[in-house]
Amino acid sequence: MNIVFMGTPDFAVPTLQMLINEKHNIQLVITQPDRPKGRGNTLTMSPVKELAVKYDLEVRQPERIKQDEELYEYLKKLSPDLIVVVAFGQILPESILNIPKLGCINIHGSLLPRYRGAAPIQWSIINDEQVTGVTIMYMDKGMDTGDIIYKKEIPILPNETATSLYNKMMYIGADALKEALPLIEAGGKLREVQNHSAATYAPIITKSLGEIDWSQSAEAIDCLVRGVESWPGAYTYYDSQPIKVFNLNILNRNYPPEETGVILDIDDGLVVQTSRAQILIKEIQMPNKKRMPVMEYLKGNTISVGDKLGI
DSSP states (O other): OEEEEEEOSGGGHHHHHHHHHTTOEEEEEEOOOOEEETTTTEEEOOHHHHHHHHTTOOEEOOSOGGGOHHHHHHHHHHOOSEEEEESOSSOOOHHHHTSSTTOEEEEESSSTTTTBSSOHHHHHHHTTOSEEEEEEEEOOSSSSOSOEEEEEEEEOOTTOOHHHHHHHHHHHHHHHHHHHHHHHHTTSTTOBOOOGGGOOBOOOOOGGGGBOOTTSOHHHHHHHHHHTTTTTOOEEEETTEEEEEEEEEEEOOOOOOOOTTBEEEESSSEEEEOSSSEEEEEEEEOTTSOOEEHHHHTTTSOOOTTOBSOO
């Protein structure tokens, strides 16, 4: 097939690599513009562009694809069979969605219609889902509302983090598209209209979402910490300083009653009271410091039993 590929981060790379390996004709790769990165603000290519350059594929990098009339005309001239979109980072105008003969398709990191939106992987962990997956869908002018072509499920493991699930999903997405391509080439005759009344949403993750509410249950806090691990990181306050926390265990011990957020014990980490059970925090990150085991931090610093987190 003649394919135009749109994508930007590492999540999209396995899918582009799969299309190359399967000998499809990649007419054009569209990705976000190079951005400053690192301490030196060095202009850096996106992971998708790096792969495209490796294979001498043509690359376009529109700042705003909706306003790029030249790119629109070029896409019409290419007349691709299919446009594949994976985490491109810009919303496509309807005019572009209507160009390819077989449609524009997207790999979405949830089992639609659940978790439409920007952060399905994170929210599936925050909400303690047991199963997730990827959906191959036709794109329309709505947000993740198009007809479903194919789904592939995977379990969410008990200690799964947003990072570990993301790393799995990028390859599962590529596999799912490979399995779905014959259905797409057949014209999408088995397409399934989404049940819009069953839709749930996965809005963009904000920094404030990472603040731990110690009045929640230990299970809810554990899910939050794992779900926002990559960004912004779950955090609380100690002596008015923000502390990021990682690597939790849920305990259920018979400590004397205490307020939520109080440090009950120091036992391979900080044992903190929640509304139900206790949380053992094994790793922390203080402002402008590296992430480290709690017991390592306590070799040169003091945190005491009876102190309260969150203030």
